[in-house]
Amino acid sequence: MSTITDQDLEVLYTRQQIAERIAEMGAEITRDLNGEKVVLVGVLKGAAIFLADLARTLQVDATFDFVAVSSYGKGQRSSGAVKLIKDLDEPIEGKNVLIVEDILDTGLTLAYLRKIFLQHRPKTLRIAALLDKPSRRMEKIDADYVGFSIPNLFVIGYGMDYAERYRNLPDICLMAPGHPE
Numbered sequence: 001m002s003t004i005t006d007q008d009l010e011v012l013y014t015r016q017q018i019a020e021r022i023a024e025m026g027a028e029i030t031r032d033l034n035g036e037k038v039v040l041v042g043v044l045k046g047a048a049i050f051l052a053d054l055a056r057t058l059q060v061d062a063t064f065d066f067v068a069v070s071s072y073g074k075g076q077r078s079s080g081a082v083k084l085i086k087d088l089d090e091p092i093e094g095k096n097v098l099i100v101e102d103i104l105d106t107g108l109t110l111a112y113l114r115k116i117f118l119q120h121r122p123k124t125l126r127i128a129a130l131l132d133k134p135s136r137r138m139e140k141i142d143a144d145y146v147g148f149s150i151p152n153l154f155v156i157g158y159g160m161d162y163a164e165r166y167r168n169l170p171d172i173c174l175m176a177p178g179h180p181e
């Protein structure tokens with residue numbers, strides 16, 4: 001049975017389902033880090049809420065950094081034109097780095113970030129994506145940790161936007177076709 005929010009949006013994953021899945025992801029990441037420190041690198045803006053919640057499930061010494069990539073819109077993004085518009089604040093050489101993304105779609109963003117981050121010689125480089133749309137992939141890239149694998153649906157909420165709105169919805173919702181925005 002689907003749930004409807006107070007904004008008449010269909011809920012794909014409730015805040016409780018999200019919290020439970022993130023707790024599982026956090027336990028797995030904690031295990032894999034084996035007591036070592038980690039730098040969480042959030043990709044602005046969509047990943048901000050996921051990073052905040054994931055970070056609080058990790059039982060290791062963690063620091064935060066953020067990057068931003070150019071948002072030319074999906075049309076131009078699919079041409080492969082990804083550009084870094086906010087770089088890391090701190091060096092990542094020799095560190096365990098976990099890139100934190102809300103959604104892995106075509107893979108162009110993460111393939112680009114992985115390439116430039118590897119040039120900095122981190123000790124380890126892993127990816128955590130809350131959502132994965134494998135059917136959309138244009139670049140061969142997988143996340144090490146995936147919250148939910150979904151078909152090609154337009155999702156909003158929990159950090160994800162439609163024209164910059166809806167990022168603050170606590171649940172992951174579906175943007176219905178013809179919704180009055």
Ligand code: PRP
Binds near residue numbers: 047101
């Ligand atoms: C979304 C998402 C990822 C990227 C994934 O960001 O947060 O960064 O798209 O898509 P890809 O796999 O096709 O590259 P968006 O450009 O919507 O910006 P935002 O995070 O500021 O919402």
